[in-house]
Amino acid sequence: MAPMQPNKIHTHRFVIVAGKGGVGKSTIAMSIALAAARSGRKTLLFQFGGQELRPLPFGNAQVGTEIVELAKNLYAVRPTTTSGMREYALLKLKSRTAYKLVFENDFVQKLIHGIPGVNELIWLGKAFNHERERDKDGRALWDTIVLDPPATGHSLTLLQVPFVVRDAVPTGPFHREAEDTVRLLQDPLRTAVVLVTLAEEMPVNESIQLRMELEKRMRIPVAALCINGLFPNRFAGQEALVQRIQILLEEEDDVLERLATAACFRLDRRQLQQSYVQRLDQVLQLPTLEIPFYFREDIREDVIVDIAQRVAEFTLTRAKTTMWQERQHAEG
Amino acid sequence: MRKDDPGTDNNSASLNACLKEKRILICVGSGGVGKTTTSAVLAIQGALLGRKSIVCTVDPARRLANSLGVASLEDEAKFIDPERFRSVGLEPLAPMSAMMLDMKNAFDRMVARYTDDLEQRKKILNNRFYNYFSSSLAGAQEYSAMERLHELYCANEYDLIVVDTAPTAYALDFIEAPQRMIRAIESGAFRWLASRGKESPKFSLGLLRLGAGYLIKVLSVFIGAAFIDEFGAFVESFGGLWEGFKERAKEVQRILGSDDAAFLIISASDPVSLHEAKYIHQRLEEAALPIAGIVVNRVHQAFVPQPVLASDPREVEKRLVKKIGRELGDHHNGQELAGLAEHLLENARDFHVLAERDAKMLRWLDQAINGRTPIYGAPFFSSDIHSFAGLNKIRREIFEPLGARSAAERTLGRL
Numbered sequence: 001m002a003p004m005q006p007n008k009i010h011t012h013r014f015v016i017v018a019g020k021g022g023v024g025k026s027t028i029a030m031s032i033a034l035a036a037a038r039s040g041r042k043t044l045l046f047q048f049g050g051q052e053l054r055p056l057p058f059g060n061a062q063v064g065t066e067i068v069e070l071a072k073n074l075y076a077v078r079p080t081t082t083s084g085m086r087e088y089a090l091l092k093l094k095s096r097t098a099y100k101l102v103f104e105n106d107f108v109q110k111l112i113h114g115i116p117g118v119n120e121l122i123w124l125g126k127a128f129n130h131e132r133e134r135d136k137d138g139r140a141l142w143d144t145i146v147l148d149p150p151a152t153g154h155s156l157t158l159l160q161v162p163f164v165v166r167d168a169v170p171t172g173p174f175h176r177e178a179e180d181t182v183r184l185l186q187d188p189l190r191t192a193v194v195l196v197t198l199a200e201e202m203p204v205n206e207s208i209q210l211r212m213e214l215e216k217r218m219r220i221p222v223a224a225l226c227i228n229g230l231f232p233n234r235f236a237g238q239e240a241l242v243q244r245i246q247i248l249l250e251e252e253d254d255v256l257e258r259l260a261t262a263a264c265f266r267l268d269r270r271q272l273q274q275s276y277v278q279r280l281d282q283v284l285q286l287p288t289l290e291i292p293f294y295f296r297e298d299i300r301e302d303v304i305v306d307i308a309q310r311v312a313e314f315t316l317t318r319a320k321t322t323m324w325q326e327r328q329h330a331e332g
Numbered sequence: 333m334r335k336d337d338p339g340t341d342n343n344s345a346s347l348n349a350c351l352k353e354k355r356i357l358i359c360v361g362s363g364g365v366g367k368t369t370t371s372a373v374l375a376i377q378g379a380l381l382g383r384k385s386i387v388c389t390v391d392p393a394r395r396l397a398n399s400l401g402v403a404s405l406e407d408e409a410k411f412i413d414p415e416r417f418r419s420v421g422l423e424p425l426a427p428m429s430a431m432m433l434d435m436k437n438a439f440d441r442m443v444a445r446y447t448d449d450l451e452q453r454k455k456i457l458n459n460r461f462y463n464y465f466s467s468s469l470a471g472a473q474e475y476s477a478m479e480r481l482h483e484l485y486c487a488n489e490y491d492l493i494v495v496d497t498a499p500t501a502y503a504l505d506f507i508e509a510p511q512r513m514i515r516a517i518e519s520g521a522f523r524w525l526a527s528r529g530k531e532s533p534k535f536s537l538g539l540l541r542l543g544a545g546y547l548i549k550v551l552s553v554f555i556g557a558a559f560i561d562e563f564g565a566f567v568e569s570f571g572g573l574w575e576g577f578k579e580r581a582k583e584v585q586r587i588l589g590s591d592d593a594a595f596l597i598i599s600a601s602d603p604v605s606l607h608e609a610k611y612i613h614q615r616l617e618e619a620a621l622p623i624a625g626i627v628v629n630r631v632h633q634a635f636v637p638q639p640v641l642a643s644d645p646r647e648v649e650k651r652l653v654k655k656i657g658r659e660l661g662d663h664h665n666g667q668e669l670a671g672l673a674e675h676l677l678e679n680a681r682d683f684h685v686l687a688e689r690d691a692k693m694l695r696w697l698d699q700a701i702n703g704r705t706p707i708y709g710a711p712f713f714s715s716d717i718h719s720f721a722g723l724n725k726i727r728r729e730i731f732e733p734l735g736a737r738s739a740a741e742r743t744l745g746r747l
Contacts, residue, residue: 022365102547266683
C-alpha cells in the first residue's frame, strides 16, 4: 500500500514556512515546531543565519550555530554560512587539516562569498543533511524539521537555488546534492510548504505569485495557506449599529464619538481583510489556517502556545473553503 | 501657513533639506514595512520642492502604479501627470517620474555596454550560469540595482533619485553584495578559477604555499570538477567584463558615501521591525554612510485616554441612550446597547495596548540611537493606500513633524 500523505502540517518531516517579509513567518514557524514537539515528534526549528536581534519568544533562548534544546522534543539552530560550510566540508573531506588549509584560506573565502546564491545553497544543504541524519539503529534523528527562511526577502530565491545548481552543473557531488534536495522538496509525503501571508495587498499578490512559481515551474506542491493577523470581530451582528452610531455622533467631540470611531476603524480593517481572505480562497483554493491578530505588547510564549494549538487542530483539507464556496453559490 | 505648504515647516526641515540637496536617497528596511510607498511619497515631496524626481521601485507594485496614474511600472521611466498633484490641491514645481527595476534587463544592458565583440556578447547571454545569475539568484538583484542607479546618476536627467531597495536576508546587502563581488574579483579568484588553477593568483601567499593544484583538487572533491569547469568557463566568457564591473561597483560605493547620497531607514511600528531598524542604523553608522532619518509607518493611535478604558460599560450605555437614544429608535433596546458599550470599551482597550507599545518602542528607538537621527512617523490607516490622495495623506504625516517624543505624545496624550 502506498504511504499516506500526512494530514497535518506538523506531521510532515520537512516543513518550509514561506512568504514575504513582515508577515510573521518566524512566529508561525516557531508555533508549527512547537505543535510537532508537543505531539511527541523530535523537532528541529531551523532558522536562517545572520544577526539575531532578539531572543526567541519561546523559552527566551538565544539561538546560535549550535543546536539548543528549547523544550521537550523541541530544538533550534541558526547556522551561518561559515558554520554550515564547515560542517559540509568536513563531511566531504573528512579532514580537519584539509578544511583549515583550504576553507579558512582568505582567497577561498573571497571566492565563495563572491558567488551569488552560496549562502542559500549552504543553508538549504545543511537543513537537508539533518533530514538524512540517522541514529545508530538507522532511525531518523529528526521527526520534523521546520525551516524558517530569511526574515526578509523572497522565499522563491532560496528555494530555486538547488534547481539552478542541478541544471547548471551536469555531474559531480554538487549536482547530486542539488538533485536530492529537489526530490525532497517535490515530495508531498515528506515536505509541506506552508505559505504565510497577511490579508493585505502586497503579501497577497506575492503569495499568489509564489504558489504559481512553486507549483508550475518548480513542481513543489504547496500544502497549506496560513493567513496571519486577522482582526477578531468584536462586533459580530452589531456592524450596522456601530456604523449608525458613528454617523449620529459624527459632529460630537467627545469620548463616545472616539469609541465609535475606534469601532469603525476595526470594522473597516476587518472588512478589508475579509476581502483579501476571499480573494486568496478563490485564487489559491488551499487548505487555509486563519490566525488572529494578537493585541499584545509583544509576541510571547502564550501566543506561540495558542497558535501551536491551532496548528495541531488544523487538518489539511479543503472542507472549510468548500463550505465557503457553497455559501457563495447559495447566495449567488 | 498652509498645512500643505511644502518645505517651510521647521520640524521637518532636515528631511526637506535632504530632498533639496541630495541627488540620491536610498530607502532601506526589512520587508513589508511600506518601503515602496514611502519611496513614492519622498519623490512626490521632491517634485513639490522643485526637484526633478524619480522613484525607482523593485516591486511591480500595481496599486502604487494606479495611485500614480500609470498603467504599470516598467523598466523605462514614466512621467506622472501633474494633474494627479492638482487633484489634491498641490502644484509640483518640477516633474516626477516612476520606474521599476527589471533585473534581467539591467544585466543584459550591462553586458552590452562592456562587450564590443558581438560573438562574446552572444556567448555570455547564452551561458546557463549567466541566465540564472542575472534573473534569479540572491544577490544578483543588488548588483543590477547598483548598475541601474549608476546609469541614472550619470545620465544626470534627474535632480533626485529615490531608490526603493529589495528586501534582503541581510540588512545591508544592497551595499554589501556588490562589495563581496569586488573582493572576489580583486583577489583574482574568479580569474584563477577560469584558468582551472593554471594561472597563479597574485596576492595570496598562503595559497602559494598550499599549491594551486592541491586547492583545485580539494575543491573538486567538495563541489565537483564539472562545476569548476562550468563556472570557470562562465567566468572566462566574461573576460574584461569583470574589470568594468568592479570599476562600476567601486564608483557606486564612492557615490553612496559622498555628500550626494543619503540613506533613509523605513520601518513598521512593531518591535521586530524597530529592532531591525536600529540594527540597520548601527550598521550604516559603522560604514560611515549618511543617514537622513527613520520613517516609522503604521503607528497606532489610542482612540481614547486611559481613564476612559476603565469606565463602567453601564455608564457608557447610559450616555449613549441619553445622546442618541431617540435617533436610534428601534435599536433603543437596553440589552443591545449594553452589549455594545462593553464591546466598544474592549475594542478601545485593544488599540490602546498597541498605541502604548508603539509609543514605548519609539522612545526606545530614539534612546537607542541617542537622538542622533530624526524619526518620522505615519499612522496605521483603516484602509489601503490606493490613490494619490492616500499617498498625500502619508506625505503630510511625514512632513508634519513627529519625532519620537512627539509621536509618543500624540499617540498617548493628545486626547
